[in-house]
Amino acid sequence: MRSEIDPSGQPGNGESTSTEPERSLIEKVRRAQIIEAAIDVIAVRGFAKASMAQIAERAGVSKGVISYHFAGKNELIERTVEQIYDRLGTFVASRLAAEGETGTAAWLRIYIGSLAEHMADHRTQLIALGEIFTQFRTENGELRYGIASSESLFAHLEEVFRAGQQRGELRAFDVRVMAVSLQAAIDDMFAYWSVHPDHDLAAHARELTDLFWHATRAEGRADS
Amino acid sequence: MRSEIDPSGQPGNGESTSTEPERSLIEKVRRAQIIEAAIDVIAVRGFAKASMAQIAERAGVSKGVISYHFAGKNELIERTVEQIYDRLGTFVASRLAAEGETGTAAWLRIYIGSLAEHMADHRTQLIALGEIFTQFRTENGELRYGIASSESLFAHLEEVFRAGQQRGELRAFDVRVMAVSLQAAIDDMFAYWSVHPDHDLAAHARELTDLFWHATRAEGRADS
DNA sequence: TAAATTTTTGGCCATGCGGTCAGAAATTGA
DNA sequence: TCAATTTCTGACCGCATGGCCAAAAATTTA
Numbered sequence: 459m460r461s462e463i464d465p466s467g468q469p470g471n472g473e474s475t476s477t478e479p480e481r482s483l484i485e486k487v488r489r490a491q492i493i494e495a496a497i498d499v500i501a502v503r504g505f506a507k508a509s510m511a512q513i514a515e516r517a518g519v520s521k522g523v524i525s526y527h528f529a530g531k532n533e534l535i536e537r538t539v540e541q542i543y544d545r546l547g548t549f550v551a552s553r554l555a556a557e558g559e560t561g562t563a564a565w566l567r568i569y570i571g572s573l574a575e576h577m578a579d580h581r582t583q584l585i586a587l588g589e590i591f592t593q594f595r596t597e598n599g600e601l602r603y604g605i606a607s608s609e610s611l612f613a614h615l616e617e618v619f620r621a622g623q624q625r626g627e628l629r630a631f632d633v634r635v636m637a638v639s640l641q642a643a644i645d646d647m648f649a650y651w652s653v654h655p656d657h658d659l660a661a662h663a664r665e666l667t668d669l670f671w672h673a674t675r676a677e678g679r680a681d682s
Numbered sequence: 683m684r685s686e687i688d689p690s691g692q693p694g695n696g697e698s699t700s701t702e703p704e705r706s707l708i709e710k711v712r713r714a715q716i717i718e719a720a721i722d723v724i725a726v727r728g729f730a731k732a733s734m735a736q737i738a739e740r741a742g743v744s745k746g747v748i749s750y751h752f753a754g755k756n757e758l759i760e761r762t763v764e765q766i767y768d769r770l771g772t773f774v775a776s777r778l779a780a781e782g783e784t785g786t787a788a789w790l791r792i793y794i795g796s797l798a799e800h801m802a803d804h805r806t807q808l809i810a811l812g813e814i815f816t817q818f819r820t821e822n823g824e825l826r827y828g829i830a831s832s833e834s835l836f837a838h839l840e841e842v843f844r845a846g847q848q849r850g851e852l853r854a855f856d857v858r859v860m861a862v863s864l865q866a867a868i869d870d871m872f873a874y875w876s877v878h879p880d881h882d883l884a885a886h887a888r889e890l891t892d893l894f895w896h897a898t899r900a901e902g903r904a905d906s
Numbered sequence: 907t908a909a910a911t912t913t914t915t916g917g918c919c920a921t922g923c924g925g926t927c928a929g930a931a932a933t934t935g936a
Numbered sequence: 937t938c939a940a941t942t943t944c945t946g947a948c949c950g951c952a953t954g955g956c957c958a959a960a961a962a963t964t965t966a
Contacts, residue, residue: 488913504823510954520915525955527913592816599728605870605877629896635871635889642870643863646829650862653829665859672853673897708933708943734924744945749925751943 488527492517493538497586500538505589535594539603542583549576562622562674567667570644574663577648585652612637619674628674640670712751716741717762721810724762729813759818763827766807773800786846786898791891794868798887801872809876836861843898852898864894 495517500508510531514521528534553572557564577584591603600606615637622628643666651659719741724732734755738745752758777796781788801808815827824830839861846852867890875883 485913504819506819507823509952511952521954522916522956523914531954595728595730599731605873631892632885632889635886636893638870638874639867639890639893642866645870646862646866647859649829661856662859665856666863668855669860669863669897673893712943733922735922745924746926746946747944755924 485527488519488523489537492519492524492527492534493541496534496538497542497583500589501582501585505593508589535590536602539587539590539594542580542587545580546573546576561625562618562627563671565618566670567664570663570667570670571660573644574647574659577651578659581655584648588649588652608641611641615640622674627676629676631674636670636674643669709751712743712747713761716743716748716751716758717765720758720762721766721807724813725806725809729817732813759814760826763811763814763818766804766811769804770797770800785849786842786851787895789842790894791888794887794891794894795884797868798871798883801875802883805879808872812873812876832865835865839864846898851900853900855898860894860898867893 492513496508496513499512499516503512510521510524513534514524517523524531524534528537550569550572553568554565557568592601594602596602612634616633619628619631619633619636623630623633647659647662647666651657651662716737720732720737723736723740727736734745734748737758738748741747748755748758752761774793774796777792778789781792816825818826820826836858840857843852843855843857843860847854847857871883871886871890875881875886
């Protein structure tokens with residue numbers, strides 16, 4: 459998986475700037491139903507085998523219905539990511555907001571922990587998201603949700619680290635490398651859990667918090 | 683990218699146990715030529731668009747030639763990975779062997795550093811490998827070179843960490859989580875460099891060494 | 907109720923894929 | 937030199953895909 463979320467709580471710089479198109483009830487229900495089917499099929503059969511026909515069958519409608527309610531497969535996938543993504547982001551942001559400003563150690567614990575907690579309760583979504591992030595490509599062949607699109611996430615993590623450094627709480631290190639590595643470790647925590655369902659995700663999250671606290675804290679500091 | 687290499691220098695548990703089939707000169711030349719074309723096409727156009735037709739065109743032969751010299755696309759891809767992989771493994775193993783036993787700090791530096799050094803000189807191969815590792819699937823839909831196939835690599839890293847812990851050099855931590863996280867951070871170092879060619883790979887490798895040394899070392903120890 | 911509109915169906919299309927094959931071309935060996 | 941063998945070509949196959957559309961069905965509006 460790649461590019462979790464921007465936990466800053468911003469409304470998201472997505473395409474939803476101008477007025478949302480009005481949707482009839484049927485429209486909304488069908489779109490939700492198709493997205494749910496897409497998540498299931500992608501999680502179970504893998505992104506590559508999640509054809510329009512498969513998704514339509516799962517949703518119990520004919521293939522044309524998807525084309526009627528979505529501009530195409532790309533839009534369906536992007537709306538699917540958007541939905542999962544938004545819920546996760548809301549959850550993490552609320553957890554972080556509930557804590558106030560209590561330093562980097564607490565921030566790491568809550569950030570990593572809340573991501574893990576939410577995903578533990580939404581395994582199917584996590585697996586679908588992992589499939590999409592690693593396989594969904596734009597027409598020119600680039601990963602649609604690849605490292606290149608994680609820039610705003612990296613920037614946010616960098617800011618957290620830089621603030622900790624300025625407070626004297628963290629040692630000197632390259633914040634970009636730390637941000638990329640933290641994200642990588644989180645991504646692979648989920649990827650590992652995807653493959654090993656019995657793996658203890660919460661414990662992994664706690665270990666990861668320790669790992670990055672030791673990696674970032676200033677010399678001579680005790681654990682928090 | 684996933685599943686770098688087993689740096690233990692073992693001959694590799696691959697399929698090459700029994701006697702290698704004899705190959706004519708033409709056979710060897712053609713296979714090398716086709717593998718090279720495959721690397722180029724995969725690196726430039728992406729794995730998804732690297733069809734037999736594309737690879738054949740790049741190699742300057744007709745499509746049938748590939749089928750003549752390889753059992754199918756799967757064999758071509760696997761031989762391609764094998765080639766890149768073997769060279770990288772040889773390089774890293776020799777660097778590690780040249781150092782002898784000098785503790786975990788040195789091991790981390792040489793392991794991460796030699797991977798980065800070799801890949802810096804073989805960017806096209808690295809990108810092709812990244813494409814293959816993240817997209818090449820078995821017939822049942824699993825990633826051919828995914829986390830599930832990294833078990834032996836994780837086991838090896840765990841052993842390095844466990845040895846350091848027993849020597850009192852490293853603090854207590856979950857070696858599996860540390861192994862998965864180190865591999866993730868290395869993978870993403872390469873992935874980041876794939877997307878940002880001007881990124882300083884050697885400096886990133888040094889930062890990563892620092893990161894994991896701080897994350898793993900026993901309390902009260904100075905940097906080495 | 908009747909017309910207008912929205913929604914759904916299921917078949918059809920062009921495209922690109924990996925793989926196969928008969929026969930041509932090139933190479934080898936006697 | 938000339939047959940045997942290896943290597944190569946380019947057309948062709950079956951298959952699955954995403955998307956399209958005319959017509960049927962369902963729903964809303966007048």
